[in-house]
Amino acid sequence: MSSIMKSNPSHPNSQASNEISSEMHQISRLSVIDLGIRALQEAGSEHICKVCIANGGSCCNGCRHLVNGLGCQLRNTSCTAWLCGFLKYLLYETGQLQEWNYFWEQVPGQDYREDFTPEVFFVENSLPTYSFGELSEALAADLDELARAHIAIGFIIMLREKIDKNIDRLDTCRHDVKKQARIKRNIKVLSSPFRRFRLALREYQLNGPSSS
Numbered sequence: 478m479s480s481i482m483k484s485n486p487s488h489p490n491s492q493a494s495n496e497i498s499s500e501m502h503q504i505s506r507l508s509v510i511d512l513g514i515r516a517l518q519e520a521g522s523e524h525i526c527k528v529c530i531a532n533g534g535s536c537c538n539g540c541r542h543l544v545n546g547l548g549c550q551l552r553n554t555s556c557t558a559w560l561c562g563f564l565k566y567l568l569y570e571t572g573q574l575q576e577w578n579y580f581w582e583q584v585p586g587q588d589y590r591e592d593f594t595p596e597v598f599f600v601e602n603s604l605p606t607y608s609f610g611e612l613s614e615a616l617a618a619d620l621d622e623l624a625r626a627h628i629a630i631g632f633i634i635m636l637r638e639k640i641d642k643n644i645d646r647l648d649t650c651r652h653d654v655k656k657q658a659r660i661k662r663n664i665k666v667l668s669s670p671f672r673r674f675r676l677a678l679r680e681y682q683l684n685g686p687s688s689s
């Protein structure tokens with residue numbers, strides 16, 4: 478993936494580098510969208526989306542820009558920056574959520590399902606590249622299994638919303654250690670059925686992304 482960030486070879490798990498450039502870069506609205514979409518593709522988001530959509534959880538449901546058989550007709554910075562609970566969880570567990578947020582905070586004009594982002598603007602922080610394919614696959618397999626095991630329709634979608642809320646709450650109590658610990662425990666409990674994901678995450682944390 479073309480990245481506007483240099484990788485950090487001293488960090489074994491840092492395919493997604495944490496080195497932040499201090500220079501301002503000019504960037505276009507379209508290339509920001511492109512970067513975001515490609516970053517999520519490289520994070521393996523399609524594996525998770527496939528299970529989510531099959532269970533009625535598409536985040537594009539009811540959007541007037543969605544055309545049957547053609548997909549989204551209004552690529553915008555807002556929808557690209559937005560992460561659902563599952564994708565947020567993936568970046569949270571791999572330690573990349575903050576970097577993602579820092580990057581998108583620099584992108585002006587984001588709105589609901591559309592944007593007013595200028596065609597060209599400046600950014601300082603760069604968007605990391607990801608190699609989470611195997612983690613996403615593992616999470617998707619866990620979600621698929623969970624969805625089949627629970628007869629209640631929308632079980633994994635409810636789980637997605639709960640995880641989402643808890644991760645967002647972490648941000649609102651940054652300086653409250655006790656609250657943070659409580660929320661992290663909640664996230665752990667909510668994600669306890671993600672057996673394959675946990676194994677893949679341990680492997681990733683020990684050895685970095687697989688070269689395959």
Ligand code: SF4
Nearest residue numbers: 525526529535536561
């Ligand atoms: S809600 Fe998340 S997992 Fe579901 S389709 Fe949208 S981005 Fe994919």
Ligand code: SF4
Nearest residue numbers: 537540542543549556
């Ligand atoms: S504008 Fe956003 S919500 Fe609507 S179809 Fe496109 S990506 Fe989906």
